[in-house]
Amino acid sequence: MDKVFIQGLKIQTTIGFYEWEKQIKQTLMIDLTMGWNTRLAAENDELDKTLDYAEISVALEQFANENPVDLLETLAERMANFLITEYQIPWLKLAIGKPGAVHNAQTVGIEIERGHLS
Numbered sequence: 021m022d023k024v025f026i027q028g029l030k031i032q033t034t035i036g037f038y039e040w041e042k043q044i045k046q047t048l049m050i051d052l053t054m055g056w057n058t059r060l061a062a063e064n065d066e067l068d069k070t071l072d073y074a075e076i077s078v079a080l081e082q083f084a085n086e087n088p089v090d091l092l093e094t095l096a097e098r099m100a101n102f103l104i105t106e107y108q109i110p111w112l113k114l115a116i117g118k119p120g121a122v123h124n125a126q127t128v129g130i131e132i133e134r135g136h137l138s
């Protein structure tokens with residue numbers, strides 16, 4: 021299957037298990053790969069036949085800010101459900117990094133895959 025991807029999307033949002041984290045915004049880095057048949061858009065050069073990576077980038081930051089949670093795991097699961105439902109995405113891989121979380125690590129985070137590749 022073809023893929024549409026977004027790499028290194030930097031968003032600012034409230035996230036974290038500890039009380040002090042609920043008072044601030046922190047940076048998250050998102051990498052998202054989505055399965056899609058890109059031939060449909062290519063046939064007649066039509067944006068509305070594909071996944072608009074610009075629209076989805078904006079939607080992800082908005083989603084994170086409207087759904088504050090403690091864990092990256094929870095955010096990733098909810099984001100994946102949102103994307104699959106809203107855009108009828110059959111398969112996706114989503115990684116969320118929290119670069120400021122561990123002072124002596126470049127970044128930490130999680131990666132999930134949901135749905136099925138045909």
Ligand SMILES: Nc1nc2c(c(=O)[nH]1)N=C([C@H](O)[C@@H](O)CO)CN2
Nearest residue numbers: 035036037038090091092093118121
């Ligand atoms: N696997 C995870 N571990 C931790 C998370 C998380 O979301 N997933 N979160 C924290 C804290 O919020 C941390 O980022 C604050 O330093 C700790 N471990």
